[in-house]
Amino acid sequence: MTDSSNVTAIHERLDGRLVLPGEAGYDEARSVWNAMVDRRPRMVVRCASVGDVVAAVRTARELDLELGVRCGGHSIVGLAVPEEGLMVDLRPMGGVRVDPVRRRAWVQGGALLGALDREVQRYGLATTAGNVSHTGVGGLTLGGGMGWLARQYGLTCDNVVSFTMVTADGDVVRASRTENPELFWGLRGGGGNFGIVTEFEFRLHPVGTRALVAEYTFPLDRALPALRAWRDLNARAPRQATFTASVGGDGLVRAGFVWVGDPGQGRLLLPEMRALGRPVSERVAEPSYLELQRVDDSVQGHTSRRYWKGHYLGGFPDAAIEAFLRRGVAAGDAGLPSVSLQAYGGAIADVPDQDAAFSHRNTLFEYVCAARWSEPAEDRTRMGAARRAAAELEPYATGAYVNVLSDEGAEGVRRAYPPGKLARLTVLKNAFDPHNVFHLNHNIRPGRA
CATH class of the missing domain: 3.30.465.10 (Uridine Diphospho-n-acetylenolpyruvylglucosamine Reductase; domain 3)
Structure with a gap:
């Protein structure tokens, strides 16, 4: 436990607030996006200034506490929440x-x-x-x-x-x-x-402030030719268009695009989208940019249990489309995860690969398999289904996005960064954090590069 003299000393260092177990705000601070995460930090520092962040880091080191950093709290494995450690809650610094x-x-x-x-x-x-x-x-x-x-x-x-x-x-x-x-x-x-x-x-x-969303829904038995045509259309689409596709829990397949800019220009793509196949429905909307940025908020609330897996796909051949549609199991099975694709390319690929630690700039699509449920008794079933669905796409994967890694550990880090970049990142880790104070992340361990 943290004794009263330590607590008093920490309070005196802060512009913000120290929150301890049992105090008002403690449970809210430790609750994150994935409801499976239920860890209890020994203390939470609600930082109001850079000085508070400095004090929190030094306090964690002085007391030999594991250090977690919380902002949005969207890490699927709850990396912001250290059990019996010190959580740095940055949210008061939201300007x-x-x-x-x-x-x-x-x-x-x-x-x-x-x-x-x-x-x-x-x-x-x-x-x-x-x-x-x-x-x-x-x-x-x-x-x-x-x-x-x-x-x-x-x-x-x-x-x-x-x-x-x-x-x-x-x-x-x-x-x-x-x-x-x-x-x-x-x-x-x-x-x-x-x-x-x-x-x-x-x-x-x-x-500007305007956007366009176009989405076409297909039954599973008519989706393969439609996704082939969608894939081919993506290859020549303007940069304002980001192509998306998904298979939801209802078993329906949705393919379309999001356009940021003049909706009238985006509508020029609609005839080709309508030629993809025979959709059961079409949805075309013109949200504001702010509405577009909030459209998934209700789906992504903080009360569900969650698990996901992701891949970067350098190509999307017909066999990969078939695997995408199968989702790891036969059609009609219950509890299937949702799977989605989002197009890369354009300005992402324009940046030279060595310009930043981020890797895999030649990705064609990002694939995410996401499971969401409410009952703890379903944890094993739901996580297993997501793993099976993602495994179907693994033969076509060229890497992974570090922000979509879950419980892959060091293997996931190696998928996110090629060997040369990982070595360079290790040298940087040695220089700035040789004792691995910041290890509650998809960790680049200090040591020999």
């Missing part, structure tokens, strides 16, 4: 400051995507961000950051101008192309392995 003339945004490390989107959309600006508004900016960006603007403007990490970071020693450093450039390289895709980022400076783009 966003925008310079619309310079097209820059300065985003505190605890901000959620919704806060970033709302502030920049006042000026018709945006930068690449994920598809669920209550995701943390920090976790998304440090792992790479895919979103509806990525094919036009690159990944979230490609749009970072600078980072401000607290190190394992409690120092505050800045990283950019000219200041700590190797750290700048590693923070763009290397995850939370090197420190706690307290501020991101982003480049913004004039995207």
Whole structure:
């Protein structure tokens, strides 16, 4: 237990608040997106300033406590929540400051995507961000950051101008192309392995405020030719279009695209989409960009038990389409996971591979198999079904997105980074965190590169 003298000393260091088990706010702080995660930190530091982050890191080291960092809390395995450790809760540091003339945004490390989107959309600006508004900016960006603007403007990490970071020693450093450039390289895709980022400076783009979503639904027995045509159309689609496909729990197959920009231009793709096959329904909508960014929020709430697996696919041959549609088991079986595809390419692939730690820029589609349920008794069944479905696509996989790794451990890290990059990241880890203070992540271990 933490004695009263330690608690008093920690309180005196903070601008924010120390929350202990049994106190108001403790259970809310430790509750994250995946309801399977039910761990109890010894203390939670609700950080209100960079100084609080420094104090939290130093406190964890002084008391030899495992350190977790919480923003959106979307890690599928709950990496933010250390059992009997110290949780750094960055959410009070959620501010966003925008310079619309310079097209820059300065985003505190605890901000959620919704806060970033709302502030920049006042000026018709945006930068690449994920598809669920209550995701943390920090976790998304440090792992790479895919979103509806990525094919036009690159990944979230490609749009970072600078980072401000607290190190394992409690120092505050800045990283950019000219200041700590190797750290700048590693923070763009290397995850939370090197420190706690307290501020991101982003480049913004004039995207307007409008979008278009087109979705066509097919029964399973008519989906194979439709997905073939969808795949081929994706190869020549404009960069404003991000093609998507999914098979839901209802067994229906949905294929379409999301367009950010003038909806009238996006509608020029609709005749070719209607030629994919004989859909049972068509949905075409023109949400605002902010509505688009919130469209999955209700589905992605914080009360469900969850598990997922993911792959990067460098190609999508007919055999892979068939495996995608099977979902690991025969049609009609109960409890099947949902599977989805999102197109890469465009500006993502324009960035040279060695420019950042993020890897696999020549990915064609990102595949995610996601299970969601409510009863603990179903855990084993649901997780097993997701693993089987993902295994069907593994022969076509070229790697994995670090932000979609779950319980793969070191093998998952090796899938996310090729050997040369992993060696370079290890050298960087040795320099900034040789004792692996920041190991509750998809961990790059210090040691020999």
